Amino acid sequence: MNRFASRQADYLPSSYYNIKADLDEAPKPPLHPATKKPLDPRDLEVIFPKSFIDQEIATARDIPIPSEVLEAYAQYRPTPLVRATGLKRYLDTPADIFYKYEGVSPTGSHKSNTAIAQAYLAARDGVRTLVTETGAGQWGSALSYAGALFGLEIRVFMVRASYRQKPGRRTLMKLFGASVEESPGPTTDSGRAFFAQNPDHPGSLGMAIAEAVEVAMRSGGSVKYALGSVLDSVLMHQTVIGQEAIRQMDELGAQPDLVVGCVGGGSNFSGLAFPCLRRRLKQGAAIRFLAVEPEVCASLTRGELRYDHGDASGLTPLLYMHTLGMGFVPPPIHAGGLRYHGMAPLVSHLVDRELIQARAVGQDEVFQAARVFLRTEGVLPAPESSHAVAAVIQEALAARREGRSETILFNLSGHGFHDMGAYEINGRPV
Numbered sequence: 262m263n264r265f266a267s268r269q270a271d272y273l274p275s276s277y278y279n280i281k282a283d284l285d286e287a288p289k290p291p292l293h294p295a296t297k298k299p300l301d302p303r304d305l306e307v308i309f310p311k312s313f314i315d316q317e318i319a320t321a322r323d324i325p326i327p328s329e330v331l332e333a334y335a336q337y338r339p340t341p342l343v344r345a346t347g348l349k350r351y352l353d354t355p356a357d358i359f360y361k362y363e364g365v366s367p368t369g370s371h372k373s374n375t376a377i378a379q380a381y382l383a384a385r386d387g388v389r390t391l392v393t394e395t396g397a398g399q400w401g402s403a404l405s406y407a408g409a410l411f412g413l414e415i416r417v418f419m420v421r422a423s424y425r426q427k428p429g430r431r432t433l434m435k436l437f438g439a440s441v442e443e444s445p446g447p448t449t450d451s452g453r454a455f456f457a458q459n460p461d462h463p464g465s466l467g468m469a470i471a472e473a474v475e476v477a478m479r480s481g482g483s484v485k486y487a488l489g490s491v492l493d494s495v496l497m498h499q500t501v502i503g504q505e506a507i508r509q510m511d512e513l514g515a516q517p518d519l520v521v522g523c524v525g526g527g528s529n530f531s532g533l534a535f536p537c538l539r540r541r542l543k544q545g546a547a548i549r550f551l552a553v554e555p556e557v558c559a560s561l562t563r564g565e566l567r568y569d570h571g572d573a574s575g576l577t578p579l580l581y582m583h584t585l586g587m588g589f590v591p592p593p594i595h596a597g598g599l600r601y602h603g604m605a606p607l608v609s610h611l612v613d614r615e616l617i618q619a620r621a622v623g624q625d626e627v628f629q630a631a632r633v634f635l636r637t638e639g640v641l642p643a644p645e646s647s648h649a650v651a652a653v654i655q656e657a658l659a660a661r662r663e664g665r666s667e668t669i670l671f672n673l674s675g676h677g678f679h680d681m682g683a684y685e686i687n688g689r690p691v
């Protein structure tokens with residue numbers, strides 16, 4: 262039994278998979294925030310680089326990956342597909358468990374897959390500066406790295422609660438050459454409104470997005486905005502994960518019956534799931550898909566499906582998505598990357614069509630799952646990824662109870678070695 266599939270460069274896909282080409286019914290379009298009419302893609306040009314917008318509205322099924330981007334990917338891709346034999350033994354389950362390990366990217370998560378693509382496209386368009394937000398710091402550090410690769414300046418609004426709790430991530434971004442400021446802060450109108458209420462406001466992703474979008478809109482074109490999740494093209498960039506996983510599993514003679522990922526904005530889950538979902542849509546493969554979210558920020562299982570803004574100030578287009586409301590400020594749970602009020606429109610659509618199931622898990626169970634995974638597989642999962650691990654453990658134990666053999670594939674979207682603080686309470690391991 263091979264524990265690893267081989268790491269040959271032929272595992273790297275040459276194109277991104279655009280699932281919209283394979284859907285019978287398209288998701289509802291984004292609306293202009295002022296007119297509430299379907300958005301003209303040109304309206305997005307004040308915010309995003311033009312080549313990025315082209316990818317956002319692309320209708321072709323396969324979108325070629327530029328060779329410069331492939332070369333940057335080759336530094337850490339293909340990522341390992343690992344058979345979780347230690348976890349299987351510990352759970353004493355008939356289920357076979359595989360994980361795709363995205364923590365091997367230089368900044369430790371899947372976010373580099375889209376950061377590299379977005380930075381490359383922006384640089385090619387002649388953009389000098391990209392501005393963005395970050396929660397836990399995973400996206401900010403991935404974009405800072407990508408900016409360093411392609412010679413772009415990166416400016417990051419970091420949610421204040423994380424800025425103060427995660428000095429390591431902040432330092433990493435600065436070492437890459439990015440500038441990092443606390444959000445909400447006094448340098449933008451959006452930030453000032455919240456900052457004036459409370460200078461120690463813990464912030465939220467929605468507020469930090471509003472600040473970053475405002476900076477791009479007011480720059481007169483020299484600064485563009487980059488988003489690390491939610492948008493169709495960001496999900497599409499992540500499909501390198503699933504395409505590789507399918508090839509690696511084929512080599513091992515395995516097929517997933519169940520595909521699992523954690524969801525914040527929906528990108529790592531979609532990256533693994535969409536290429537597998539294609540097999541279900543086109544070849545009738547019987548594969549289940551499970552998106553896992555935290556109980557305290559449960560947009561899919563507790564939110565409403567409706568139009569809402571992507572930020573907290575109403576600057577972004579209206580997206581048709583599962584949402585807890587743009588004003589929702591999630592409690593400061595440690596999985597900062599899952600503290601977002603909305604969900605990707607594509608994931609929302611597929612949950613609504615019952616092609617994807619959703620489940621919320623509680624924080625104690627998530628930490629317990631992380632500890633089991635560390636002890637059996639040797640990797641400390643990112644707090645976000647531990648949500649997927651918790652659901653995988655639930656499913657593997659259900660398979661044991663029912664005496665069912667099942668092949669489970671999940672996305673280990675990042676490692677938690679920069680998030681040690683999240684695993685300590687009062688200085689003691691949880």
Ligand SMILES: *Cc1c(COP(=O)(O)O)cnc(C)c1O
Pocket residue numbers: 370371372399400489490491523524525526527528529530598599643645646674675676
């Ligand atoms: C950002 C992040 C997430 C959540 O974002 P998605 O777009 O839902 O993938 C999950 N895991 C890790 C490690 C992250 O950094």
